[in-house]
Amino acid sequence: MEEIQKLICISCPKGCSLEVTVDGDTVVKVSGETCKKGVDYAEKEITDPRRMIATTVRVKNGFHPLVPVYSLQPVPKPLIRDVLKELRKVELAAPVKQGSIVLENVLGTGVNIIASRDMPVS
Amino acid sequence: MTLKNVYDVVVIGSGPGGLAAAVAAKKEGAQDVLIIERDVELGGILLQCIHNGFGLEIFKEDLPGPSYAQRYVKEAYSLGVEVLLDTMVLDITPQRKIYAASKRNGFIEIESRSIVLAMGCRERTRPQIRIPGSRPAGVYTAGTAQRWVNVEGYMPGNRVVILGSGDIGMIMARRLTFEGAKVERVLEVMSYLTGLTRNYVQCLLDFDIPLQLRHTVKRVIGNNHVEAIEAVQVDEKWNVVPGSEEIIPCDTLLLSVGLIPENELSRKAGVILDPVTGGPVVDDNFQTNVNGIFAAGNVVHVYDLVDWVTEAGYQAGKCAAAHANEVRRKEHHLIPLIAGNNVRYIVPHMLDKRNLEGSEIRLQMRVSKPVEQPVWLEVHDKNNLITRRAERYVRPGEMVTVVLKPDHFTDVNKADSLTIDVVPR
Numbered sequence: 290m291e292e293i294q295k296l297i298c299i300s301c302p303k304g305c306s307l308e309v310t311v312d313g314d315t316v317v318k319v320s321g322e323t324c325k326k327g328v329d330y331a332e333k334e335i336t337d338p339r340r341m342i343a344t345t346v347r348v349k350n351g352f353h354p355l356v357p358v359y360s361l362q363p364v365p366k367p368l369i370r371d372v373l374k375e376l377r378k379v380e381l382a383a384p385v386k387q388g389s390i391v392l393e394n395v396l397g398t399g400v401n402i403i404a405s406r407d408m409p410v411s
Numbered sequence: 412m413t414l415k416n417v418y419d420v421v422v423i424g425s426g427p428g429g430l431a432a433a434v435a436a437k438k439e440g441a442q443d444v445l446i447i448e449r450d451v452e453l454g455g456i457l458l459q460c461i462h463n464g465f466g467l468e469i470f471k472e473d474l475p476g477p478s479y480a481q482r483y484v485k486e487a488y489s490l491g492v493e494v495l496l497d498t499m500v501l502d503i504t505p506q507r508k509i510y511a512a513s514k515r516n517g518f519i520e521i522e523s524r525s526i527v528l529a530m531g532c533r534e535r536t537r538p539q540i541r542i543p544g545s546r547p548a549g550v551y552t553a554g555t556a557q558r559w560v561n562v563e564g565y566m567p568g569n570r571v572v573i574l575g576s577g578d579i580g581m582i583m584a585r586r587l588t589f590e591g592a593k594v595e596r597v598l599e600v601m602s603y604l605t606g607l608t609r610n611y612v613q614c615l616l617d618f619d620i621p622l623q624l625r626h627t628v629k630r631v632i633g634n635n636h637v638e639a640i641e642a643v644q645v646d647e648k649w650n651v652v653p654g655s656e657e658i659i660p661c662d663t664l665l666l667s668v669g670l671i672p673e674n675e676l677s678r679k680a681g682v683i684l685d686p687v688t689g690g691p692v693v694d695d696n697f698q699t700n701v702n703g704i705f706a707a708g709n710v711v712h713v714y715d716l717v718d719w720v721t722e723a724g725y726q727a728g729k730c731a732a733a734h735a736n737e738v739r740r741k742e743h744h745l746i747p748l749i750a751g752n753n754v755r756y757i758v759p760h761m762l763d764k765r766n767l768e769g770s771e772i773r774l775q776m777r778v779s780k781p782v783e784q785p786v787w788l789e790v791h792d793k794n795n796l797i798t799r800r801a802e803r804y805v806r807p808g809e810m811v812t813v814v815l816k817p818d819h820f821t822d823v824n825k826a827d828s829l830t831i832d833v834v835p836r
């Protein structure tokens with residue numbers, strides 16, 4: 290049975306309102322988008338919603354006590370809490386280089402978590 | 412690093428606006444460029460904005476704030492921009508003198524041919540929105556909480572209410588949830604969201620954090636520390652709707668109620684501010700009404716996108732360098748005109764030698780005493796006569812003029828000063 294779901298596209302700051310016609314798990318039609326990203330977002334959001342994660346991990350001897358880190362690609366939304374739990378266990382040692390991998394293939398998602406900035410020694 | 416007394420361009424603040432200005436100034440040929448920053452490292456507010464969403468315009472990449480900042484920090488250092496950290500600028504004069512202070516260097520006085528103001532903005536605080544009730548600990552701006560949680564490693568509390576649906580507030584709602592706090596409510600006095608809808612989705616909806624529009628804080632409750640707040644509904648004139656009061660137990664109230672450009676320094680420098688934006692009035696080169704003082708970024712008006720702050724910083728830095736180069740050129744080619752024998756004064760007092768290459772320069776003067784016989788007005792550079800003009804007599808009441816011509820350029824160009832004497836013929 291077809292039904293209409295309302296979504297807000299989060300691909301860019303525009304935040305277009307989308308109307309998505311779905312039949313079970315399949316997207317039949319998308320309207321309201323102003324670029325192609327809207328359609329991609331709707332398909333993904335219905336079948337496999339994902340989000341970028343940005344947080345911090347502890348660092349020993351750092352200029353600051355924390356290093357900001359982020360996921361290079363979005364991770365499945367239901368796994369956000371578990372990914373954060375994994376990251377809470379991590380403690381790096383300064384110096385840290387921007388882009389260095391903090392957690393590889395986190396929880397088997399294929400996504401790497403990397404450092405957002407250099408963290409020199411204090 | 413030894414500080415110079417005079418710089419070509421001094422940039423105040425090292426956020427994306429200031430960094431871009433310093434980088435652009437160097438690239439435009441300014442020699443001595445200095446950034447003065449009160450924080451202990453370069454980068455500005457971006458360093459605490461650890462979430463993604465920066466750089467989509469400029470880099471076509473979705474970067475977190477610190478990554479975006481680091482690219483420009485690296486570039487600034489590699490171009491040889493000088494940096495003073497942990498240093499607060501206290502005062503700027505319209506003559507472009509800068510007074511600053513730091514633990515390390517004490518009181519500092521620097522002169523600059525151009526200045527770029529890039530002090531960013533600050534958040535509105537509790538007194539500015541007049542929340543009644545007691546004054547316990549536990550009420551912070553969202554940005555202060557952001558700095559604690561993301562940089563310094565402190566949590567402001569465990570049960571949080573956020574007043575204002577601005578982006579920083581919504582982003583902090585998600586961030587605090589990530590770190591284990593419970594965000595009870597986001598209250599917004601307007602009938603609409605004031606931040607981006609995208610942040611409403613990924614920061615509030617995703618984590619079932621309730622947003623109440625047309626609601627505000629009527630009272631903060633608690634003696635030493637916040638124990639609860641009283642939320643209330645308001646009508647379209649912001650009057651309290653009686654009977655809608657609700658006590659929400661919490662230990663933290665975060666305010667996300669807008670940003671104001673930071674312009675105390677600008678005012679001291681004589682910069683005219685626009686009452687609407689709260690920032691300096693600027694021309695298309697981002698120059699203020701004060702010659703040689705430029706402004707870029709959130710100090711001018713609050714931007715939505717950091718990429719545009721960078722763009723504005725580039726333009727301001729480029730024009731600041733051009734201005735500094737012009738001032739340098741003048742300093743270099745400017746020579747004084749000295750009133751010699753029987754000359755009371757000469758206007759202009761100084762001349763830019765280069766101007767003589769393309770056109771005549773008229774020197775106008777008055778004598779001190781009348782001479783009723785033919786005289787020469789002699790223009791010389793210490794030993795060599797450069798040109799002279801004959802007059803049948805000179806009198807203090809009658810101004811006399813000597814014209815320097817492009818033919819004289821070669822001689823004038825060698826001179827450090829020019830003296831004019833009146834001598835008998």
Ligand SMILES: Cc1cc2nc3c(=O)[nH]c(=O)nc-3n(C[C@H](O)[C@H](O)[C@H](O)COP(=O)(O)OP(=O)(O)OC[C@H]3O[C@@H](n4cnc5c(N)ncnc54)[C@H](O)[C@@H]3O)c2cc1C
Pocket residue numbers: 423424425426427428429447448449450454455456457460498499500501529530531532533534553554555557578579582670673676707708709710714715716717720
């Ligand atoms: C708390 C907060 C969170 C924000 N979050 C976002 C966001 O998530 N996304 C977004 O796009 N925009 C955000 N913004 C807006 C953000 O400010 C701009 O995008 C951008 O960082 C502005 O750059 P700027 O260079 O103008 O100022 P800033 O980055 O604010 O830099 C100004 C610098 O000047 C320094 N300074 C000020 N006064 C002096 C002085 N007297 N002496 C020496 N140094 C001084 C400050 O220490 C600071 O480092 C946020 C703003 C704030 C206040």
